[in-house]
Amino acid sequence: MSTGPRVVGTGPNRVLAFHGWFGSSAGWGHFPEYVDQEQFSYAFLDCRGYGRRKDVTGEYTMEEISADALAAADALGWDTFHLLGHSMGAFAMQHLLVAAPERVQKLYSLSGVPATGGQLDDQVLGMFSAAPQSLEARIGLTHFATGSRLPDSFAARIATESQANSTVEAFAGHLLPWARGTDISEQVRGLKHPVKALVGEYDPALTEEVSRATWLEFFPDCEIGTIPNTGHYAMYEAPAWLAASVEEFFLRRV
Known part of the structure; x- marks a missing residue:
């Protein structure tokens, strides 16, 4: 199996897609099926220890994810691109923005960890710390993150895919770098890249209020909202709604 990103589409509008802590290049649900493959090319990345790169070890930092993403873009021959980041992946994509702002066109944050990092308190961090070794803990966190309103089969799918597509070492190793990672808000503050930051209506942690205090505060050309x-x-x-939202934003004239 290739260790490169999962590329979907052949269009001229290029997107680097960063998965979340529970995700992988295969962990985007039905979203890839609904993207416009003639107008867009998506490179769904894998962090080290995840998905196609499950056998690749590393330091498991946000800086490493950023550097690996830039290397993947170079290998694809992409000089400039849009960034799409889910949860932890949104924090990682902001590290890439800091490292190479001239290569980034627009950013779309999906339930994204802001530039401050997660800033989890001890109690919440304890809940997350059980997840690397426990499928039940992953299921519980999935229910929590979706408002405890979806069937057990949904939470089990997210948790099982997460366990299958990451090593315990990598999953555990990536936790603190996003949950209590270094605040880079002063490094992104004032950057003029267009940003769209959306959160889910039933996400109890990453809310529109959080977006207003972070994404909207740091980026002068930012729009926030709730899905x-x-x-x-x-x-x-x-997934279909998300594909339409992402592509409308990336195609919109500045």
Whole structure:
């Protein structure tokens, strides 16, 4: 199997897609099926220890994800591109923005960890810390992140895919870098790249209020909003809607 990104589409509008802590290049639900493959090319990336790169070890930092993403773009021959980041992946994509702002066109954050990092308190961090070794903990966190309103089969799917597509070492290793990672808000503050930051209506942690205090505060050309009838996993909960939203934003004239 290739260790490169999963590329979907052959269009001129290029997108680097960063998965979340529970995700992988295969962890985007039905979203890839609804993208416009004639207008867009999506490179769905894998962090080290995830998906196609499950056998690749590393330091498991946001800086490493950023550097690997730039290397993947170079290998694809992409000089400039849009960024799409889910959850942890949105924090990682902001590290890439800091490292290579001249290569980034627009950013779309989906239930994204802001530039401050997750800033999880001890109690919440304890809940997350059980997840690398426990499928039940992953299921519980998935229910929590989607507002405890979806069937057990949904949470089990997200959790099982997560366990199958990442090593315990990589999953555990990536936790603190996003949950209590270094605040880079002063490094992104004032950058003029267009940003869209959406959250799910039923996501209890990454809310529109959080977006207003972070994304909207840091980026002068930013729009925020809420995706109706979704929690933390809009690519599974509302994939067609998400594809339309992402592509409308990336195609919109500045």
